[in-house]
Amino acid sequence: MGRIYLSPPDVRQLERELVNAALDSNWVAPVGPDLDAFEREVAIATGVHAAVGLTSGTAALHLAMLELGITTGHSVFVSTFTFAATANAVAYVGATPVFIDCDALTWNMSPDLVAEELGRRARHGTLPKAAIVVDLYGQCADYDRLLPLFAEYGIPVVEDAAEALGATYRGQRAGSFGICGVMSFNGNKIITCSGGGMLLCHDQTLASRARHLATQARGPYPYYEHNEIGYNYRLSNILAALDVVSWHRSRTGSHDDDMST
Numbered sequence: 001m002g003r004i005y006l007s008p009p010d011v012r013q014l015e016r017e018l019v020n021a022a023l024d025s026n027w028v029a030p031v032g033p034d035l036d037a038f039e040r041e042v043a044i045a046t047g048v049h050a051a052v053g054l055t056s057g058t059a060a061l062h063l064a065m066l067e068l069g070i071t072t073g074h075s076v077f078v079s080t081f082t083f084a085a086t087a088n089a090v091a092y093v094g095a096t097p098v099f100i101d102c103d104a105l106t107w108n109m110s111p112d113l114v115a116e117e118l119g120r121r122a123r124h125g126t127l128p129k130a131a132i133v134v135d136l137y138g139q140c141a142d143y144d145r146l147l148p149l150f151a152e153y154g155i156p157v158v159e160d161a162a163e164a165l166g167a168t169y170r171g172q173r174a175g176s177f178g179i180c181g182v183m184s185f186n187g188n189k190i191i192t193c194s195g196g197g198m199l200l201c202h203d204q205t206l207a208s209r210a211r212h213l214a215t216q217a218r219g220p221y222p223y224y225e226h227n228e229i230g231y232n233y234r235l236s237n238i239l240a241a242l243d244v245v246s247w248h249r250s251r252t253g254s255h256d257d258d259m260s261t
Helices: 013-024 033-046 057-067 084-092 111-124 143-152 204-214 236-251
Strands: 050-054 076-079 095-100 129-135 157-160 180-182 197-201
Touching: 033 050, 033 084, 033 197, 050 057, 050 204, 057 084, 057 129, 057 157, 057 180, 057 204, 076 084, 084 095, 084 129, 095 111, 111 143, 111 236, 129 143, 143 157, 197 204
Parallel strands: 076 095, 076 129, 129 157, 157 180
Antiparallel strands: 050 197, 180 197
């Protein structure tokens, strides 16, 4: 028996054509019209106000931590059953991940254990500064219970929906829960451009701030001026062209190269 791959990418002629078109247009710098279009489409489809295309889902998680002001001495609740990047992003900013185990039904963060740990930490004055809730294997967490629990203590939620693009929970799209959501376009995800990710934001100001940090925090001047540390996190326009086709197919269920629908 030959090897059966977990998630082989489906790349066809139209992907090649659109990548070549992006090259021919000379939009080979990090940003461009294909990236703009991809961000708009994903934001509309997931029900958020803005989306920021990035080099990876990990980069999106890192920027989310920075946006929330998470830093050394803070703690962040993290699902136990997840990829290492979820916890790594917390460590990037010097904070401590606090692992909350999963429940037997969804394999996602357990609302019962969250309630227990929040109560204990509230009594000791050690509440977390944020929580990263993971949607595992395309299945959303129990947000009906989790979001009110965190809201009761004023704790912002970041939704790690890296594996859940297109999923819904009670009619609401994955990536739209919490203060922001994270998507991944790695080679084993729902759609792929070989690498890439996206930060989904309900707040335009948060999205603008993320774009600023993701482009090396360069100031709005005709010369290079940087007043803070930034990151080289923006998604390539060429890779976005590849994702546009994958996005179309994921939404229409089409396996042909017709982009007219």
